[in-house]
């Protein structure tokens with residue numbers, strides 16, 4: 001069963017109940033999925049940036065979707081979800097590694113967000129005009145890098161993700177997701193079920209095709225029956241939620257991964273970026289004393305390079 005750890009990553013012998021990725025399969029149909037529940041890790045991401053509410057909502061959704069989609073990482077590597085738009089939000093970047101270490105930030109126009117204040121908090125179109133979303137799966141030097149891009153159409157980020165999988169990847173993907181600020185704590189929960197391409201191509205064309213379509217329809221209906229409370233409540237274990245939803249489908253629970261808010265920035269990485277700049281660009285980035293200050297957008301940490309430091313880099 002699951003390796004059980006507390007918020008600091010120490011083994012507790014208890015049950016992982018929060019900040020967790022919980023993979024599962026449905027034995028009767030062979031469908032696979034994962035459930036994501038976020039409490040303190042999401043709170044840390046949101047609170048350190050002090051974003052306005054509508055931005056926080058969309059960042060929370062992007063973080064939750066990234067953890068679901070990081071199922072695309074096989075062993076190691078980094079999954080990145082990147083949104084670019086011309087609306088009040090300019091961009092959102094989330095990345096997550098195979099250990100469940102996640103970080104995120106958003107770029108936005110403060111005045112434009114203020115102008116939207118009187119409208120609904122989640123006015124997707126106003127916030128993300130002409131937007132698109134890219135997914136990148138980077139598994140290291142000797143592995144293929146995968147990238148997919150989808151226009152932000154539909155009513156939500158979730159719509160765009162489902163559309164992407166239906167159209168580009170031929171992977172049927174169904175997701176139920178809820179994001180809410182509760183008792184001053186941001187919480188999110190989601191369940192994703194996927195019908196993978198090997199089985200999809202082979203099976204939908206055979207005599208069993210109709211039966212398999214029916215399996216998929218039934219699974220989607222069961223998934224849709226999941227209530228926001230069930231997704232969000234910290235008092236309900238993810239395995240219990242999955243059992244409630246899918247007990248007749250023979251749900252099988254696999255070892256869970258703890259989710260943590262961790263930034264991977266370091267002085268060495270920033271130095272590498274500076275070294276990749278031309279002399280001209282580096283001069284432009286420096287202040288009147290020849291120093292360069294670089295702030296990590298994910299975590300806000302600042303790295304200072306003096307003129308002397310910069311000389312040593314080149």
Ligand SMILES: [Zn+2]
Pocket residue numbers: 263264265296297298299300301
């Ligand atoms: Zn950082």
